[in-house]
Amino acid sequence: MAFVIAASLMILAPAAHAVPSFNEVREDWRASDWILLDRHGAALQRLRADPSARRGDWVTLEAVSPAFRQALVLSEDKRFYAHSGVDWRGVAAAAWGNLWHSRTRGASTLTMQLAGLLDDDLRPNTRNRSVTQKIGQAATALWLERRWRKDEILEAYLNLVPFRGELVGLSAVSQTLFGKLPVGLDARESALAAALLRAPNASASRVAQRACGILREMGEPRECDGLDGYAQLVFARPANVVMRDAVNLAPHYARRVFSAGHPPPGTSIVSTLDAGVQRMAVATLTQTLREMNVPGRRRNVQDGAVVVLDNATGEVLAWVGSSGELSAAAQVDGVTSLRQAGSTLKPFLYAQAIAEKRLTAGSLLDDAPLDLPTGGGLYIPQNYDRQFKGWISARTALASSLNVPAVRTLVMVSPRRFAQTLVALGLPLTESGDYYGYSLALGSADVTLLSLTNAFRALADGGRASPIRERLTPPASARHGSSAAEAAEAHDIAAKQVFTPQVSFIVADMLADRHARTRTFGLDSPLTTRFWSAVKTGTSKDMRDNWAIGFSRRYTVGVWVGNADGAPMWDVSGVTGAAPIWHRIMEVLHRHTQSPAPVAPSGVVRQAIHYSGDVEPAREEWFLDGTAQSEFALAAMSTAAPSGPMWRIAGPADGTIIALDPDIPPERQRVWFRVAAAWPAGAWWRLDGQRLGASARIAWLPWPGRHTLELVDAKGAVRDTVRFEVRGATLRDGARMRNAGR
Structure with missing residues (x-):
């Protein structure tokens, strides 16, 4: 044999x-997985590509x-x-x-x-x-x-x-x-x-x-x-258990990269991510979310996302799509999910107003109740803390994230032109500015963390909006100077100048001013870093989304926290949600990297300014050439009692439909009644036949129904009448229903 x-x-x-x-x-030999490598060739993520083995x-x-x-x-x-x-x-x-x-x-x-x-x-x-x-x-x-x-x-x-x-x-x-x-x-x-x-x-x-x-x-x-x-x-272990060398640092980013081309199994792609930065961002996000949900002070925040961009090249250095095991929807990529922007759009609004020379950083804006008649009713913006600051500068209004001054600024710019600017910055607005109306100033549009962070990078890059870079060929460690120069040249070609370097410099300086933000956030907050940085927070309606987006000289970092299912957070604000994560990531990024204040470009001048009436302290302010002024004063209001306009109701307008915000508790909302001029002696308000009060401006707690407002003189004669309707409030007691008579 x-x-x-x-x-x-x-x-x-x-x-x-x-x-x-x-x-x-x-x-x-080919592995059954796709392998995502960082910019230095280190493995970041493995994704199953061959289902047969x-x-x-x-x-x-x-x-x-x-x-x-x-x-x-x-x-x-x-x-x-x-x-x-x-x-x-x-x-x-x-x-x-x-x-x-x-x-x-x-x-x-x-x-x-x-x-x-x-x-x-x-x-x-x-x-x-x-x-x-x-x-x-x-x-x-x-x-x-x-x-x-x-x-x-x-x-x-x-x-x-x-x-x-x-x-x-x-x-x-x-x-x-x-x-x-x-x-x-x-x-x-x-x-x-x-x-x-x-x-x-x-x-x-x-x-x-x-x-x-x-x-x-x-x-x-x-x-x-x-x-x-x-x-x-x-x-007995499940057959789909993840292999231990299948590092799980960037699952959402890997799916995005490999789904674009579906390469064969075993393919390795070199990304722009930095494994060290990615690992640090993942750890910072999960650790902070755990701290926010410790027993006794749970904030009901399960999800979050982080993006870190290189300002000069647009390269993505970190992409954290979710909080991983903390999330009930870990597969959802929070970097690319659409969410309401909140106040994070305000820097671009003020940039446009300054570029159009409608405002300067020192211009005064009235942070006082504002009623804007619209096609769907009366738009009544409120500040986050439900308080009003009176006359403040545009610098303070932006840094302190005040809503009413932002809406007044949008009235100057117009929602249509502002929406066009946002689209030029790369934000995914699907409707025209008229669709969003004045609420666009407060971030009613849906955006992604990626597009929003890249738009802030435009401010850091002298007003130039350019696409991000997600892949490197070859790895950064093997690139020669000519390749880096070619990448920079490609970046310059793709860039679109949305704002001038001068406007971008002024807005960045406003966002970096820790003193200007004290009205809302105080001097000591997570928005303050030991190096130069500019940052803006934002919170959407009903506390569903919280943002912190900001940049230093080298990096732009964007953070979102919330819940993937849209559930509201509990007791989370701009400085208690996303901002601590942003601050910690920025601090780590700059352990060995300097971020000095930027040098003012030509075409910008610094001028000492003074406000009459001590509206704000005297200081030095930045202006575009040709817009500088040293004195800011309010026009004196006449104390005479004119015979005509003094007896006219200035607000609300006759026929107004007031649509109350369902996300603001009804007891926190007010409608302001006011006259067109000085308050006439002996005058008083009457609403639906009942005496209401006697002052030039009076706040009223609204309830649903049609109402008649009258301005009555000392003799009981009705001098002006308006009729309006309130919609959208929820009645919780019978007394209010009886008083309303509806």
């Missing part, structure tokens, strides 16, 4: 010359534990290091056993098995191999042993051999079943893995029984204790 096999090997030997070399096999990276023999190498040889080929591809002693034993129908192990060596893995024609389709396949494997094994080293044969085998189910290669089985890299396999784990080769789909008990035999041959009989239970536990 052995003579027949040897003769056949001589005939089939020339066919073995088609077997590839070791280097060709290794180069053709699970293969890890190629494992060198040096990266495999000695225990597994010993278990493999003892289990599959005890004379591996002695034979030349075919174990003739094993062939003789197998032939004798087949003659007498005894159950003996076949004569397949590791080299012969490798031959079957390299050539599909030599790979058995059933449990038993045919004689022709055996002879073909033996011929190929002889050829392999003459051209490959023993360590190469062993290394290729342990990478190509299927173990169990979809698991191919030692890397996949080691990480999936045992949660560790092959270099860390101990004797017990090695024996179980080696036992799978003989019977990949056997029961856990049968695999444990065979593994125990291998352990005895290894001189480790004590490891058999409890082996059956351990095997049951190992093989």
Whole structure:
């Protein structure tokens, strides 16, 4: 029998010359995953690309534990290091056993098995191999042993051999079943893995029984204790468990990059991300969210997202799409999800007003109740704290994020032109400015964290809006100066000048002014850093979204927190939600990076200014050339009592429909009644037949229905009347219903 096999090997030997070399096999190896690399070549994320099999990276023999190498040889080929591809002693034993129908192990060596893995024609389709396949494997094994080293044969085998189910290669089985890299396999784990080769789909008990035999041959009989239970536990793990080397730092970013082209499995893409920055951003987000939800002060905030951009190139350095295990919707990418912008749009509004020379940073704006008639009713903006500051400068209005002055500014600019500016900055507005109306000043439009952060980067880059960069070829560590110069040139070509450098400088200076933001945030808040930075917060209606977007000289960082399902947060403001995360990330980024205040560009002048009536302290202010002034004063209101306008109701206008905001508690909302001029002596207000009060401006707690407001003189004569309607309030007590008469 052995003579027949040897003769056949001589005939089939020339066919073995088609077997590839070791280097060709290794180069053709493809993992079953896509691999996202950072800008320096470090692995960031693995995504499953091949559903038919699970293969890890190629494992060198040096990266495999000695225990597994010993278990493999003892289990599959005890004379591996002695034979030349075919174990003739094993062939003789197998032939004798087949003659007498005894159950003996076949004569397949590791080299012969490798031959079957390299050539599909030599790979058995059933449990038993045919004689022709055996002879073909033996011929190929002889050829392999003459051209490959023993360590190469062993290394290729342990990478190509299927173990169990979809698991191919030692890397996949080691990480999936045992949660560790092959270099860390101990004797017990090695024996179980080696036992799978003989019977990949056997029961856990049968695999444990065979593994125990291998352990005895290894001189480790004590490891058999409890082996059956351990095997049951190992093989009960879900089949879709993530492999341990599948770093999980940027899942949303990886899906975005690979879904764009769907490259073949094993493809690696070099991103612009920095693994260190990404890891730090992930840790900062999750740690801060945990702190916000400790027992006793839960804020009901589960989700968050972070983006870090390089100002000069637009390269994405960090992309954190969710809070991971803290989130009930971890697959949702918070970086690209549409959310209401809140007050984060105000810097662009003031930039446009300054560019159009409708305002300067020192111009005075009235932070007082404002009623704006619209097609759908009366628009009544409120400040975040429901208080009004009176006359303040545009600098203070922006830095302190006051709503009423922003709406007054939008009236100057117009919603239509402001919406066009936002679109030019790359924000995904789907409607015209007239659709949003005056609420656009307070961020009623939906935006993404990515587009919003990149729009702030435009302010940091002298008013130039340009696309972000997500991929690098080759890695940054291998790029030469010419490649970096080409990237910079491409950035300049793609840039669109939305604001001038002069306007961008002034707005950035306003956002960086910690004194100007004290009206709302105080001097000591997470918005203040130890280096120069400009930042803006924002909160959407009903506390559903909270933002902090800001930039230094080198980086722009955007943070969003909220809940993926839209549930409102509890007791979260601009400085208690996203701002602490923004602050911590900025501080880490600038541990070794300076961020000095920018130098004023030509076309900007600094002027000492003074406000009459001590509206604000005297200071120095930045102006565009031709707009500077040193004195700011309010026009004196006449104290005379004109005979006509003094008896006219200035607000609300006759026929107004007041639509109350459902996200503001009804008891916190007010409608202001006021006259057109000085308050007439002896005058008083009457609403729906009931005396209301006697002052030039009076706040009224609204309730639904149609109402009649009258201005009455001292003799009881009605001097002016308006009729208006309130919609949208919720009645919670019968007394209000009786008073309303509706």
